Amino acid sequence: MAAAAAVRVALLSGRSAELRVAPEESVASLRGRAEAALGVPLQAAAGAWTTALQD
Numbered sequence: 001m002a003a004a005a006a007v008r009v010a011l012l013s014g015r016s017a018e019l020r021v022a023p024e025e026s027v028a029s030l031r032g033r034a035e036a037a038l039g040v041p042l043q044a045a046a047g048a049w050t051t052a053l054q055d
Contacts, residue, residue, distance in 0.1 A: 009034040
């Protein structure tokens with residue numbers, strides 16, 4: 001069983017949140033939790049190399 005990972009979600013404004021993510025969690029679920037943590041809807045999500053993440 002794989003362990004959860006920490007993911008930092010950052011806005012262009014510099015505001016960020018760190019979330020614990022289970023390996024089986026979907027991008028859609030992570031997006032929803034990130035929006036709740038940051039208090040704003042996310043327009044797009046990209047990985048570390050600016051690759052767009054699909055739900």
